[in-house]
Amino acid sequence: MSGQPITFFGRVEKALGDEQLRKAVPFTQDRLRAGRFQAADELGNIEEWRDLAAQIRAHTLENLDSYLEQLALNVEKNGGYVHFASTAADAVNHVLRIAQEKNARSVVKSKSMVSEEIHLNKHLEAQGLRVIESDLGEYIIQLAKETPSHLIAPAIHKTRAQVAELFSEVAGRALSDETEVLCQFAREELRREFLEADIGISGCNFAVAESGSIVLISNEGNARLTTTLPKVHIAIMGMERLVPTWSELDIVVSMLTRSATGQKISVYMTVMSGPRRRGDIDGPEEFHLIVLDNGRSDILGTAYQEVLKCIRCGACLNVCPVYRHIGGHAYGGVYSGPIGAVLTPLFEGYEEWKELPYSSSLCGACTEVCPVKIPLHDLLIEHRKDEVEQGHVSWQEKFAFKVFGYLTSHPSLYDKAVRTGHVATGWLAKEGVIEKGPGLLAGWTSIRDLPRPAKQSFREWWKQEKEGRGRDN
Structure with a gap:
């Protein structure tokens, strides 16, 4: 589209600032979605039809x-x-x-x-x-x-x-x-x-x-x-x-x-x-x-083959909460919504389209309404796995998950890390929440607050509860 921002996040920001788009898309989305649900109810045995079509x-x-x-x-x-x-x-x-x-x-x-x-x-x-x-x-x-x-x-x-x-x-x-x-x-x-x-x-x-x-x-x-x-x-x-x-x-x-x-x-x-x-x-x-x-x-013979079952009905777009807020142009490719997030990287590679598989809440609504039962949210997870294996992630993310993996495989270190979480985030927190986080946290805190880690971890609380019950008995 003419004048369209080049980056995915640039397109998303533009869409979120477009008041007309944010009114028009939900209106049409609701109308089309309601029509589909009514048609399914009238048919009565929609799941049998979906099975047969698939x-x-x-x-x-x-x-x-x-x-x-x-x-x-x-x-x-x-x-x-x-x-x-x-x-x-x-x-x-x-x-x-x-x-x-x-x-x-x-x-x-x-x-x-x-x-x-x-x-x-x-x-x-x-x-x-x-x-x-x-x-x-x-x-x-x-x-x-x-x-x-x-x-x-x-x-x-x-x-x-x-x-x-x-x-x-x-x-x-x-x-x-x-x-x-x-x-x-x-x-x-x-x-x-x-x-x-x-x-x-x-x-x-x-x-x-x-x-x-x-x-x-x-x-x-x-x-x-x-x-x-x-x-x-x-x-x-x-x-x-x-x-x-x-x-x-x-x-x-x-x-x-x-x-x-x-x-x-x-x-x-x-x-x-x-x-x-x-x-x-x-x-x-x-x-x-x-x-x-x-x-x-x-795509034939791969883990993504089922995406070729698509009959281009648009039902997945009509229930997608992400599409509801950013519309179609933010996806950047010809195909938008959940089906576009799966198809575009397959057709054109991850280099330019690596963000698309992450433009989903993985709520599964798209899979639930697909008339030919394409497991769209599963395929988005498959894309994410492939992106990691092919190195299409930042060094910060690699490092963060490497540390997380090490800690979770060493329980004693994990417990110590959890206990220090409340103290370590004290300089970031204000009134119990972190409003502006650094590094990887910035993506989260740019649109929502992150609760500060509790003083007492769940594992500590659970251990205390068990000991308390033992004394009561």
Whole structure:
């Protein structure tokens, strides 16, 4: 996002100082979370559905190579083209090559997190192509020159007044911040883009291997217009985003919509099986499917494999207490919240993203609501373990835990250290609490007080109690 602080703590500080963000995020988070809970209650046997969805996703990952092969064969049978991209650069190059072959000048896009992952817009615009986001939320943040702050609600942090200001700049006149006025303006602006675009680019919620079909789930009609009006349609999917058959699709879509927005089914469920056929009234003349790896195959077979079960519903963001306070941009990567804290270091390494696994309270709420039962808080702990083993911790932390480990393995020394804790912290404490601690304590005391160690340790108290009881008997 434009003007975004480079460091994680800089982004967090900025987010905590943004009063509008701290009002908007909890409001939307509560609404989406309440919808999910209501949908779960109405379903009645939500845990059985979660178990089944998790089994489907796990089975797909265990047999990913064969299902990808089946998908590719069926897409080609349907008249489409399949391109496998090992890296983000490969995927971008496929899109640029197609655009060059078609002499394209304009591109219209529907919502796609995977296109955000490969920073597609930036590369297309660098080659002189006009790129327009057609999802309302994505269109808003494109005008604001920002990135999505939520998987399903990209403009969660914007007010109507801010949207009206952005739209007024495009319109060249002042627009009311009434929802009807803003939506009508967006329709008028985007309708022309749909009609004039040379290429339509979409993501892919799920691909069905048995039929070679691409499925898009949305609550706006922009996805259908993006995939049917331009002469060329390019769909970009993460290699793990497929199901074997339509029967499995029924289960995972039911879980996606209920977990994301609390809906039984979304307003639109669009299925595409190749380009337009003879007799079709609409559809593209040419269809391309780009299957992106970009580090996913490296996760297969590791302790983190289960994260690839993710269906991008955003439920984990809607219950996360950390996300509630700092929003999505503070995470810094394409994917935010608990799922982003697990995925981003896997895709891009610890060097720049070592703080993300620690941006969690480990309360387990994310794991509890995940529709495909990804153990997110366990994976965050796994990241922390790996960071320590790979040396991504400060020397102060290494030293502190080394001393702690030594003391706890020598009970007599531990007892002495505990007894001196009250005296040793006397110069730091004021009225029984430490308000500003040095070194590693500074992170804690910067936002809360640390109680001064008690004069008497628990072990001393327990020993005294036992002796007292012995005398009473």
